Amino acid sequence: MVTVVQQAVQLPPGVTVLERGWLSSNNILLSGEGPSVLVDSGYCSHSAQTLQLVEAALGGRPLDLLLNTHLHSDHCGGNAALQAHYPALQTHIPPGQAQAVADWDGHALSFDATGQRCPRFRVDACLQPGSQVRLGALDWQVHAAPGHDNESVMLFEPHHRLLLSADALWQNGFGVVFPELVGEPGFEAVGQTLDLIEALQPAIVVPGHGAPFVDVADALARARKRLQGFVADPLRHRQHAAKVLLKFKLLEWQSVDQAVLLAWGQATPYVGRLLAQIFPQLELAQALQALAQELVRAGAASWQGEQLHNA
Numbered sequence: 001m002v003t004v005v006q007q008a009v010q011l012p013p014g015v016t017v018l019e020r021g022w023l024s025s026n027n028i029l030l031s032g033e034g035p036s037v038l039v040d041s042g043y044c045s046h047s048a049q050t051l052q053l054v055e056a057a058l059g060g061r062p063l064d065l066l067l068n069t070h071l072h073s074d075h076c077g078g079n080a081a082l083q084a085h086y087p088a089l090q091t092h093i094p095p096g097q098a099q100a101v102a103d104w105d106g107h108a109l110s111f112d113a114t115g116q117r118c119p120r121f122r123v124d125a126c127l128q129p130g131s132q133v134r135l136g137a138l139d140w141q142v143h144a145a146p147g148h149d150n151e152s153v154m155l156f157e158p159h160h161r162l163l164l165s166a167d168a169l170w171q172n173g174f175g176v177v178f179p180e181l182v183g184e185p186g187f188e189a190v191g192q193t194l195d196l197i198e199a200l201q202p203a204i205v206v207p208g209h210g211a212p213f214v215d216v217a218d219a220l221a222r223a224r225k226r227l228q229g230f231v232a233d234p235l236r237h238r239q240h241a242a243k244v245l246l247k248f249k250l251l252e253w254q255s256v257d258q259a260v261l262l263a264w265g266q267a268t269p270y271v272g273r274l275l276a277q278i279f280p281q282l283e284l285a286q287a288l289q290a291l292a293q294e295l296v297r298a299g300a301a302s303w304q305g306e307q308l309h310n311a
Helices: 044-058 079-085 095-103 187-200 216-232 234-253 258-267 269-278 284-297
Strands: 002-005 015-020 027-030 037-039 065-067 090-093 132-135 138-144 153-157 162-166 204-207 255-257 301-304 307-310
Touching: 015 044, 027 044, 044 079, 065 079, 090 095, 153 187, 162 187, 187 216, 216 234, 234 255, 234 269, 234 284, 234 307, 255 258, 258 269, 258 284, 258 307, 269 284, 284 301
Parallel strands: 037 065, 065 090, 162 204
Antiparallel strands: 002 015, 015 027, 027 037, 132 138, 138 153, 153 162, 255 307, 301 307
16 A cells, blocks of 8 residues: 555645555755755565556656664665665664664664665765754654654654654654564653653654654553553563564465474574563464464454465
8 A cells, every 4th residue: 555645734845654554654955055865764575566657746856865763674675776766865864773774784674684685875975863854855853753663753843843753653652662672661651652752843744654644642641551551561562562463474474384483483583582572372373473463353364275375
């Protein structure tokens, strides 16, 4: 699914939101008299579609600058394809993982741990929190947004009070708190980032997934309630994270047989760690079956013979 957001929420001139399905993050195109800018590039399996969308939106003009709010595969998986198509393209990322990208360190980056794919790309500069940058026709503040990813940033345009929140705030929640999955604190940072968003008083939020929205106070209330539930019951968060990882991979596969599903589980550290905590009495193959069955019960998947299908 792709929706070009123009009328549902009144965006400032020069801001175009390409609302993508959940496998790819939204792409935000910022244009004006200066260089053209794209914020986030989607997942690698959607790269051809991303290129087509960007080319159509630019009307034949080149893409000059690519920004990543953070380096999860659904936000930077299209980087390599865009760099190949636009040789002069500059790519800026938050500073925390710049060296890991330069070295292409699979251990430091999240792609191996989550069992997701991302073609290698280059980085030209860092998007520094606390700075102000001219993007398209507008001046944007760069804000650190730890929690979901401790290196993530958000972009805020104060004149129109427009926030590009990435996965720090959605209309109905926020992204999985990945630091918590490896035993590092993350819930407090999520709360601090939600407080920052409230202090910025955005009138419009463009999230990393889902449509732009204006009911920001209600979204913050829902996010804080969700966070309180995870803090009170961390196992609930781990269960949620495991289902998100499997659902994301199923969105890529569309269907998978049990042997491939097991091989993915064996090769994916986050999945093995989470399933050992959620289903400590089960072997990995049984735990994967139990997790898949939870998606089936939720209507997010179905079994057809020996294959699990996306729903």
